[in-house]
Amino acid sequence: MKKNLLIIPSIIFTFVLLTFFYLLVIERNPSELPSNLLNKDIPIFEAENLIKNKKFISTNEFGNEIILVNFFATWCKPCRDEHSYIKQFNNNGIRVIGINYKDDPKKTIQWLEKLGNPYSDIPIDKHGRIAIDWGVYGIPETFLVNSKGIIKFRHVGPMSKKVFKKINLLIKEIK
Amino acid sequence: MKIKKKFITITSIFLVNLFAFNLYGVEPDEILKDQKQEERARIISKNIRCMICQNQSIDESSAPLAKDLRLLIREKIKEGKNNKEIYNFLTERYGDFILLKPPFKLITFLLWLLPFVFLFIGIFLIFSHNKKSKKV
Numbered sequence: 001m002k003k004n005l006l007i008i009p010s011i012i013f014t015f016v017l018l019t020f021f022y023l024l025v026i027e028r029n030p031s032e033l034p035s036n037l038l039n040k041d042i043p044i045f046e047a048e049n050l051i052k053n054k055k056f057i058s059t060n061e062f063g064n065e066i067i068l069v070n071f072f073a074t075w076c077k078p079c080r081d082e083h084s085y086i087k088q089f090n091n092n093g094i095r096v097i098g099i100n101y102k103d104d105p106k107k108t109i110q111w112l113e114k115l116g117n118p119y120s121d122i123p124i125d126k127h128g129r130i131a132i133d134w135g136v137y138g139i140p141e142t143f144l145v146n147s148k149g150i151i152k153f154r155h156v157g158p159m160s161k162k163v164f165k166k167i168n169l170l171i172k173e174i175k
Numbered sequence: 176m177k178i179k180k181k182f183i184t185i186t187s188i189f190l191v192n193l194f195a196f197n198l199y200g201v202e203p204d205e206i207l208k209d210q211k212q213e214e215r216a217r218i219i220s221k222n223i224r225c226m227i228c229q230n231q232s233i234d235e236s237s238a239p240l241a242k243d244l245r246l247l248i249r250e251k252i253k254e255g256k257n258n259k260e261i262y263n264f265l266t267e268r269y270g271d272f273i274l275l276k277p278p279f280k281l282i283t284f285l286l287w288l289l290p291f292v293f294l295f296i297g298i299f300l301i302f303s304h305n306k307k308s309k310k311v
Contacts, residue, residue: 008296033226036270043268102239128243135268137226137240 035154043133047123063149078158090118
């Protein structure tokens with residue numbers, strides 16, 4: 001009986017140890033949090049459009065095709081780093097909407113003239129309220145929205161080659 | 176006399192820092208005129224995690240997102256929303272992680288109950304071990 005009792009803590013300890021080891025070994029970013037909006041409808045919002053003269057109304061734009069939503073700003077260095085990947089999505093025929101987060105419109109236009117504009121629309125999020133509605137906590141953030149207007153993927157931080165490939169695979173899956 | 180002066184200086188610096196720390200985060204332009212509403216906002220803010228710093232509440236954090244959320248909470252209070260509605264608004268967007276105290280739910284019950292389970296296992300093991308030692 002005594003021996004059996006001593007086995008229990010050993011099993012628990014080994015289990016805890018193995019769990020920690022597993023979490024250490026698998027590739028993950030512990031500071032990245034899963035989006036609470038995954039598999040849910042996109043938040044409804046309206047905003048001024050930086051590159052068009054009409055208002056951006058989300059209900060008119062989403063729900064017809066696969067759309068990549070990218071929260072970006074000119075003051076954010078990682079946004080510049082991932083810009084080439086965002087352009088590739090546009091080149092591959094994926095519609096990209098760029099939400100301009102707390103930025104200077106003039107600077108954004110200059111930035112896009114210099115680096116190229118992959119965005120079909122640029123709603124202006126002057127006070128960061130659209131970002132809060134999307135559960136954004138770090139710029140840049142990218143969301144993949146399916147043709148029904150449902151969020152299928154979220155990536156926090158600049159896009160890497162690996163994430164780029166992952167999103168492309170997801171696009172093929174949900175097409 | 177010199178020692179007394181030094182003592183007063185050090186104590187003053189300590190006290191100033193102590194109170195400055197308590198006010199850290201919330202900026203004067205954010206504070207609501209209605210004292211009761213402001214108190215509510217502070218209580219809610221103390222329970223909301225800063226998603227950037229993660230181990231601080233938005234009440235203490237100086238991160239821009241924390242400020243945005245503090246302002247949003249104050250706006251919701253002014254609109255007449257109750258605390259539950261404000262917490263729901265935030266958890267719908269950021270998940271339960273935004274709450275510094277996780278709620279007791281089906282998926283979090285282990286988090287709350289495991290410490291007690293381990294405590295009882297520990298007590299049981301100690302008692303059974305002592306019983307056997309006495310017999311020997």
